[in-house]
Amino acid sequence: MNIAANPVVEADQTVYLKDYQKPTFLVESINLDIQVFADHTNVNSTLVMKRQTQGDLVLLGRDLELKSIQLNGEQLSNSQYVLDSEQLVIKNAPDHAIIETSVVIHPETNTQLEGLYLAGGDLFVTQNEPEGFRKITFYPDRPDVLAEFTTRVEADKKFPVLLANGNLLEKGEAGEGRHYAIWQDPTKKPSYLFACVIGDLAVLKGSYVTSEGRNVALEIYAEEKDIPKCHIAMEALKHSMRWDEEHYGRPYDLDNYMIVATSQFNMGAMENKGLNIFNTSCVLADEEFTTDAAIMRVQSVIAHEYFHNWTGNRITCRDWFQLCLKEGLTVFRDQSFSEDLQSAAVQRIDDVAVLKAHQFPEDSGPLSHPPRPDHFVEINNFYTATVYEKGAEINRMMATLLGKEKFRAGTDEYFKRHDGQAVTVEDWVAALTAGSGVDLSAFLTWYNQPGTPKLEAKGEYDALNQTYRLSFKQSLKPHPKYPNLKAVPIPVALALFNAETGEQYTLHSDALVENNVKDGVYLFDQLEASIELTGVTSQPVVSLLRNFSAPVNLVFNYTDEQLAFLMRYETNGFNQWQATQTLLERILLNGHDASIYIQAMKKTVPDVVEKDPLLASRLFDVPTEGYLGSRIDVEYNPDQIKQQRNALLDTLARELGSFCKETYLALDPAIQKDFSQAMGVRAIKNIMLSLIARQGDTDAFDFAYQQYQTTHNMSERLGALRVLVWNDAPQAKQALTDFYARFKDEPLSLDQWFMVQAAHPNATAQTIEALTQHPDYDLGTPNRIRSVSGGLSNNPANTWSFGVQHYIGLAKYLDEKNPILGSRLLQVLSRWYTLAEPQRSQVKNELEALKPLVKSKNVSETLNSMLSV
Ligand code: BES
Ligand code: ZN
Numbered sequence: 101m102n103i104a105a106n107p108v109v110e111a112d113q114t115v116y117l118k119d120y121q122k123p124t125f126l127v128e129s130i131n132l133d134i135q136v137f138a139d140h141t142n143v144n145s146t147l148v149m150k151r152q153t154q155g156d157l158v159l160l161g162r163d164l165e166l167k168s169i170q171l172n173g174e175q176l177s178n179s180q181y182v183l184d185s186e187q188l189v190i191k192n193a194p195d196h197a198i199i200e201t202s203v204v205i206h207p208e209t210n211t212q213l214e215g216l217y218l219a220g221g222d223l224f225v226t227q228n229e230p231e232g233f234r235k236i237t238f239y240p241d242r243p244d245v246l247a248e249f250t251t252r253v254e255a256d257k258k259f260p261v262l263l264a265n266g267n268l269l270e271k272g273e274a275g276e277g278r279h280y281a282i283w284q285d286p287t288k289k290p291s292y293l294f295a296c297v298i299g300d301l302a303v304l305k306g307s308y309v310t311s312e313g314r315n316v317a318l319e320i321y322a323e324e325k326d327i328p329k330c331h332i333a334m335e336a337l338k339h340s341m342r343w344d345e346e347h348y349g350r351p352y353d354l355d356n357y358m359i360v361a362t363s364q365f366n367m368g369a370m371e372n373k374g375l376n377i378f379n380t381s382c383v384l385a386d387e388e389f390t391t392d393a394a395i396m397r398v399q400s401v402i403a404h405e406y407f408h409n410w411t412g413n414r415i416t417c418r419d420w421f422q423l424c425l426k427e428g429l430t431v432f433r434d435q436s437f438s439e440d441l442q443s444a445a446v447q448r449i450d451d452v453a454v455l456k457a458h459q460f461p462e463d464s465g466p467l468s469h470p471p472r473p474d475h476f477v478e479i480n481n482f483y484t485a486t487v488y489e490k491g492a493e494i495n496r497m498m499a500t501l502l503g504k505e506k507f508r509a510g511t512d513e514y515f516k517r518h519d520g521q522a523v524t525v526e527d528w529v530a531a532l533t534a535g536s537g538v539d540l541s542a543f544l545t546w547y548n549q550p551g552t553p554k555l556e557a558k559g560e561y562d563a564l565n566q567t568y569r570l571s572f573k574q575s576l577k578p579h580p581k582y583p584n585l586k587a588v589p590i591p592v593a594l595a596l597f598n599a600e601t602g603e604q605y606t607l608h609s610d611a612l613v614e615n616n617v618k619d620g621v622y623l624f625d626q627l628e629a630s631i632e633l634t635g636v637t638s639q640p641v642v643s644l645l646r647n648f649s650a651p652v653n654l655v656f657n658y659t660d661e662q663l664a665f666l667m668r669y670e671t672n673g674f675n676q677w678q679a680t681q682t683l684l685e686r687i688l689l690n691g692h693d694a695s696i697y698i699q700a701m702k703k704t705v706p707d708v709v710e711k712d713p714l715l716a717s718r719l720f721d722v723p724t725e726g727y728l729g730s731r732i733d734v735e736y737n738p739d740q741i742k743q744q745r746n747a748l749l750d751t752l753a754r755e756l757g758s759f760c761k762e763t764y765l766a767l768d769p770a771i772q773k774d775f776s777q778a779m780g781v782r783a784i785k786n787i788m789l790s791l792i793a794r795q796g797d798t799d800a801f802d803f804a805y806q807q808y809q810t811t812h813n814m815s816e817r818l819g820a821l822r823v824l825v826w827n828d829a830p831q832a833k834q835a836l837t838d839f840y841a842r843f844k845d846e847p848l849s850l851d852q853w854f855m856v857q858a859a860h861p862n863a864t865a866q867t868i869e870a871l872t873q874h875p876d877y878d879l880g881t882p883n884r885i886r887s888v889s890g891g892l893s894n895n896p897a898n899t900w901s902f903g904v905q906h907y908i909g910l911a912k913y914l915d916e917k918n919p920i921l922g923s924r925l926l927q928v929l930s931r932w933y934t935l936a937e938p939q940r941s942q943v944k945n946e947l948e949a950l951k952p953l954v955k956s957k958n959v960s961e962t963l964n965s966m967l968s969v
Contacts, residue, residue, distance in 0.1 A: 113957060117421040117474040123240050124155035125197065127247035132237065134216070136224055136255040136298050141205050141216065145237045147247075149197045157193035159201075159238035160231075162186060163215075166238075167202040188238050201238050210235075211880065211917045216296070219364035222259060223299035225377050227370060230420050230479045233291035243417045244522040246288040254280040255298045261321060263297040263358060265289070265373045285373055287353065288520065290416055295372030297321070297360045304330040308338050310351040316341075320383065322361040332385035333359065336399040340406040343437050348511055350410045359383060359402075363847055366882055366920050367483070369401050371408035378405070381848055381883055389849045392779040392815040399441060404434035410515065418522045420479045424471045424547065425525050427483075428491020432499070435492060442714065442776040445673025449718045452648045452674070455493065459485035459651070461730035463552050466969045467930050467962070468579070472525050472547040477961040480920045486550075493651040494546045498529075500621060500649055501591050502536050510535035542589045542625060549585050551576045555592075555624075555652040559642050566637055568596060570622075571630035574652070589625040593649035595672070596633060596640040599662075602669035605640060607633055621649060641665050646672040658682070660692060664700035673715050684723055688744050689731060698755045709763060714780030720787045722749060725896045729931070736934040738897040742861075753794035760795070764788040764803065769816070779815070786819030793827050801829040808835050818852055825856050850876060851887035858891025865902035868892060879913065882921050893928050900935060903928075904943050908950055911959055919956035926962050933969045 131146040143164075149157065166183065169176045171190065182189045190197075207224055210217035215235030219225050226232065234241040251264035254274050262271070266285030274280045283296075304327050306318040318337060320330045337357070344350045354374045365379035382401040384390065390398075411433065412426035439447040462468060462485050469482070471491045476482055499507045513535025518527060525547050533540045556573045572592070576585045594617075596605040607617070616623055622631055641662050645654055666679035683700075686692040701719070708716040728741050753760065767785055772778035789807070793800035801824060808820035808831075821839060824832040836853070843849035854871055857863070871877060871888050878884045889910060892903050899907075907928050914922030932943040947967055954960050 113477045114475050115477070115479075117419070117472075120419055120421075122153050123158075123242060123245050124151065124153050125149045125157050125193070125240060126152050127240060127245050129248040129250070130239070131250050131252075132294075133252045134236075134254065134296060136207070136253075136259070138256075139206075139208060141207050142202065143205060143237045144202050145200070145239070147197075147199045147239065149199060151193075151195040151197075157190040157197060157199075158240060159188045159190075159199070160186065160234040160241040161188055161203070161238040162234050163205065164235070164238065165204040167204060168200075169202075169238075170198075170200040172196075172198050199238075203237055205236065212920065213364060213366045213882070213918060214920065217364075219362040223297070223301065223362060224255075224259075225297050225299075225360060225362050225364075226295045226372075227366070227377065228294050228372070229292040229370060230423075231292070233294055236294075239291055241291050242419065243290040243292060244419065246290055246416070246520070246522065248285065248288055249294060250282065250284045251294075251296060252280055252282045253296050253298060254278060259298045259300055261297060261299050261301050261303075263295075263321075263360065263375055265293070265295055265375050267355060287373060287414070289373050289413065290522065293371070293373045293413055293416075295370070295375040295377055297375070297377070299360075301360070302327050304334055306334045306338065308341050308352070308357075310341065311345045312351045314352065314355065316352055316354070317356045319356065319358045320361070321358065322380070322384065326361065326380070326384050329384040329386040329389065330361075332395060333383045333398055333402050336402040337406060339399075340403040340437060343403070343440070344407060344410065344433075347436070348410065348433075348508070348515075350515070352409065353414070357406075359405075363883060364881060366918070368397075369405050371405040371412055373409075373413050376405045379883065381851075384848060387813050387815075389843070389846050390814055391818055391852070392782060394814075394848070395775075396438070396442065396779075400434045400438045403437040404430055407433045407437070414520065415515070415518045416522045418524050420476075420482070421472055421474065422524050423479075423482060424487045424491030424494075425523070425528055427488050428471060428493075429495050429528070431488050431492035432495040435496075442779070443673065443712060445677070446714050446718055448647055448674045449677045449715075449721075451489075451492075452678075453721070455485070455489045455648075455651060457724065457727050457730070459489045460552050460653075461931060462486055463490070463550060464577070464730070464733070465930050466933070466965050466967075467927065468550045470548050470550045470582075474548075478923070478957040480958055481923055481961055490546075490651055494543060497546075497589070497591050497650055498532060498540050498543055500593065500647075501540075501589075501623060502532075502538055503619065506536035506538060507532075509537075545586050545588045549576070549582050549588075550579055551582075551585065553588060553590065553652045554655060555590060555645075555650070556655045557592075557644055558657070559640075561636065561639050563639070566635060568633045568636045568640055568642070569630055570594075570633070570642065571628070572624045573628045574624070575627075587625065587627045589623055590650045590652060592622045592624050592644060593620055593646035594622060595620060595643045595646060595670075596636060597643065597665070597669055598637075599639050599641050599665065602665070604671065605633075605636060607635070620646070641669075643670050643672065643675050645675070645678075647674045648678070660686065660696045664696050667700045667719075668704050673712075677715075677718050677721070680719055681721065681723060684748070685728070685731065688723065688728055688741070688748060694748055694751055698752065701752070702756070702759075706759070709767075709784060712780065713767070713784045714776060717780055717783035717787060720784075722752075724894075726893070729896050729934070733934050735936040736931075737936050738900045742895075742897045749791075750794055753791040756791060760788040760791045761797070761799070764792060769813070782813065782815045782819070786815070786822075789819065789823050790826075793823050793829075801827070801831055804829065805831040805835065808838075814849065814852075818856070822856055826860055828862075844876070847881075847883065851883055854884065854887040855891040858888045859894040861895055861898075863892065863895065863898055865905070868902065868906055879917075882918070885910065885921065885925070889925055889928070899928065900932075900939055900943070904946055908946055911963075912950060912953055915954045915956050915959045919958035922956070923958035923962045926959060926966070930966050932966070 128148045133144040135142040207216040208218045214232040216226050253262040262281035264283035266283050269282045269284050271281040301321040302324040304320045308316045359376045361378050361380045361383045363380045368382045369378040385395045385398040407430050411429045510532035514531035517531050554575050558571045560569045663679045663683040670676040683697050687694045767781045769778040769781040804820040804823040811817050824835050893899050911922045911926040
């Protein structure tokens with residue numbers, strides 16, 4: 101890797117963590133007056149500011165038309181401040197400064213979905229994290245400036261709903277068919293948590309009484325026809341509120357909590373204080389219109405944004421380098437919450453699958469960065485799998501090591517110390533350390549350096565002494581930008597099984613304490629070390645990193661038989677799954693024989709299907725082509741991977757014989773005891789259906805068509821549709837036509853219709869062209885764009901051929917219209933350099949050709965990094 105090709109431009113715009121300085125002025129309060137008109141919006145603000153350190157008074161502002169500015173009641177002339185496209189600077193400001201500004205903005209033409217924007221016909225919403233507030237008014241728009249907000253919103257009465265953070269103080273007539281509302285938020289907050297909503301929406305109401313006896317009004321705002329789809333979110337919200345009280349001792353702190361759904365949103369959802377704004381895809385949930393996976397996602401996103409109220413809002417980030425402080429912790433919290441909603445093992449499997457499919461590849465390529473980066477050009481580019489998912493893993497490791505009680509003591513200390521503050525990752529680790537009495541400072545290394553550590557382990561059995569010696573070694577691939585990589589603390593959860601009986605050994609405790617092993621977890625924090633386990637009466641099989649206790653690449657020289665053994669006997673559901681994945685990776689990437697895997701599946705699966713259909717459905721996971729590709733660093737050939745994976749699936753289908761059909765016909769989701777069980781049965785049935793189709797059994801299409809037509813459940817309908825479409829069944833066209841007719845007015849369902857077709861294994865450039873030319877395709881709606889480009893990326897063989905044009909075209913088109921999204925979509929191509937020639941050079945040339953055409957910091961930073969390999 102070498103330095104980015106255009107160092108001059110880069111150096112100019114790069115922000116460094118080491119340059120952090122306190123803001124010169126704090127804001128005690130802000131009074132905002134937002135008047136929305138059809139063709140413009142007036143924003144008047146009054147900031148009460150107070151000097152904190154020496155220096156200029158700096159207000160950030162972007163795309164604002166400044167009408168007037170006053171300082172302590174005096175109009176300022178142009179010579180009294182310096183204004184450029186990013187900021188307004190007042191030199192020699194007095195220590196107490198009341199700044200009043202009037203600006204005009206244009207939410208009605210804002211396509212970037214950042215700041216205040218028109219989100220479809222009759223809804224205006226805001227998105228201010230991380231740096232959107234500066235597009236609403238001049239302000240020290242940084243997270244370490246916390247102020248009390250009072251907001252007046254005024255608009256035409258055709259927008260009956262006027263919302264902002266906090267409590268409603270007043271509302272009334274504003275003349276000329278207009279009205280207003282005044283909201284006041286009693287909690288000090290950074291500007292990125294400001295929100296307001298102006299629109300015509302219906303509302304679902306609920307209520308919740310906190311552990312402190314506070315009665316909270318809960319409101320979910322959505323389009324009238326979608327209100328019936330808001331009940332699952334409402335229940336999830338109440339559940340989250342209870343969960344945070346029970347697990348972290350954190351009650352809610354305001355009298356109301358509002359959620360607003362919009363179909364025009366770049367991300368999933370946003371935790372604005374007391375007024376969350378959600379992508380419809382993360383709030384609307386209904387078995388008829390959305391899939392089981394989407395329903396689970398809604399619940400976890402509701403929890404995530406709610407949990408931010410304490411981890412993010414009450415205690416926020418000092419600067420954006422600390423993003424993983426709030427996101428990593430909150431993801432860890434929402435993952436733990438979700439582990440209580442369904443089988444904990446399956447939740448862990450799904451979370452680790454995401455980590456391995458996105459974070460591991462990110463961390464091994466040109467976009468690799470530490471969970472807490474030390475520099476960036478565009479902070480929006482750092483809402484990454486590394487910040488989120490690896491960030492969550494770091495917290496999980498510390499929680500695993502501490503155990504429940506000490507971890508709670510640590511988080512209690514964090515809330516006690518830092519409530520109301522903007523803090524750093526160091527503050528978090530120090531509070532955990534102080535509260536728990538366990539020194540966790542070594543974990544800071546995890547935050548500060550990039551890369552996935554390789555953990556090599558070896559086991560040696562000594563029959564004479566009945567001991568088992570485990571030696572460990574850790575290493576990181578050298579990184580050009582981070583020359584001093586250090587050893588990290590790695591909690592290794594482990595168990596030994598008797599190879600003959602399949603029973604788990606009870607490990608002798610004295611020896612364990614000596615060896616630094618507590619509750620089955622060994623803390624490996626050196627470059628090399630070994631431990632000795634005693635009382636091991638016969639040759640064991642060891643299971644390492646149970647529950648994925650650390651985000652590392654484990655290398656252990658298991659035999660295939662030992663992996664098959666773990667598939668059968670490991671009682672930790674996660675490691676049972678991991679054993680199948682490791683075995684499959686060997687088959688698919690290293691040419692191992694599939695028969696051991698097939699035999700193990702035959703022996704293991706029938707039992708699991710009966711006892712835990714959801715876990716069984718995951719045991720059928722075969723690493724995706726994308727994941728397999730990400731394990732290859734040179735001469736990657738997507739077509740070859742596709743063929744190998746298909747061959748394996750054909751073998752599996754053939755070998756399972758009649759089991760698939762019998763299971764498919766025997767299971768009935770309608771008679772399960774709860775949602776999670778029914779979801780498992782639906783998942784297994786869909787897998788069986790696809791395997792029957794692979795067997796070439798034409799009954800499969802009749803089953804699928806039947807399932808398609810008779811169900812009222814989206815997971816079943818979509819599972820059937822997928823089998824028909826992807827196998828080009830005779831009924832495919834008819835089913836697609838029917839699906840479109842049924843759901844043409846349901847955007848989230850229609851997204852699935854686009855997705856299924858875009859994800860067809862044999863989709864062509866024409867398939868994608870037809871979808872993007874469809875009247876319902878819309879370049880202004882991120883969800884719709886993602887349904888096609890996300891579907892396409894399901895098939896790397898397609899992505900890396902005609903898909904390249906698609907992604908580059910989108911990046912070019914979105915560069916100015918929606919650079920946040922453009923930059924994200926381009927990242928699909930970030931592993932171009934691993935391709936075998938001639939594809940590698942072809943893609944490289946196309947990326948190079950894009951370079952002079954892009955203007956946004958977002959897309960150009962991503963493109964420069966991608967090309968810097
Ligand atoms: N704070 C983010 C949302 C955000 C960040 C929106 C930056 C826009 C720009 C929010 O809490 C979040 O993390 N949302 C995730 C979902 C979550 C479950 C991980 C998202 O939107 O994908
Ligand atoms: Zn978040």
